[in-house]
Amino acid sequence: MRARDLLTDFPTLGLDAPVVDAARLLALQDLPGVIVLGDEGEPFTILPGAEVLRLAVPAYCQDDPALARVIDEAHADEFLRALDRRTVREALPSRPRELPVTDPGATVLEVAALMARTRSPLVAIVEDGRLLGAVTLKALLERVLPA
Known part of the structure; x- marks a missing residue:
């Protein structure tokens, strides 16, 4: 079984999308x-x-979970609104990680190893510089786990 056998269309966003x-x-x-x-x-x-x-949860709440507990619900429900003003480009980490991308001929084990190594729940499948779709963790596990 190859990546092409697990491939599915997958939505994308641009770097300047909110x-x-x-x-x-x-x-x-x-x-x-x-x-x-x-x-x-x-x-x-x-x-x-x-x-x-x-990207949405304030860093001070991630660093100290006790602070998240003391914020009242009215303010806690607003944390996603901070995303309104940020683009994907602005929100990405400054150090790029290994990109989970492979070709349609990759084996299931190659795809699984790439997911594990990059800690990504999906792998983009590219051929000749064109995005064909993705293999998701769910699709991979459904095909390889015994029924």
Whole structure:
């Protein structure tokens, strides 16, 4: 079995899209992450859902969970509004990580190893510089786990 056998169409966002659009896409389509395309239309990064939350939750609450507990609910419910003003480009870490991208001929084990190494719930599949789609962790596990 090859990556092409597990391939599915997958939504993408550009670097200048608002981060809140990524959050909406994740929620409305129940996605594990989003493929972010660079300025030339090539995969630039994979933005996992947990990373979107990391961008939204104030750093002081991530660093000290006790602070998150003392913030009243009215203010706590507003934390996602901070995303309204930020683009994906602005929110990405300054040090790029290994990009989980492979070709359609990659084996299932190659795809699984790439997911594990990059801690990404999906891998972009690219051929001749063109994004074909993605392999999700769910699709991979459904095909390889015994019934």
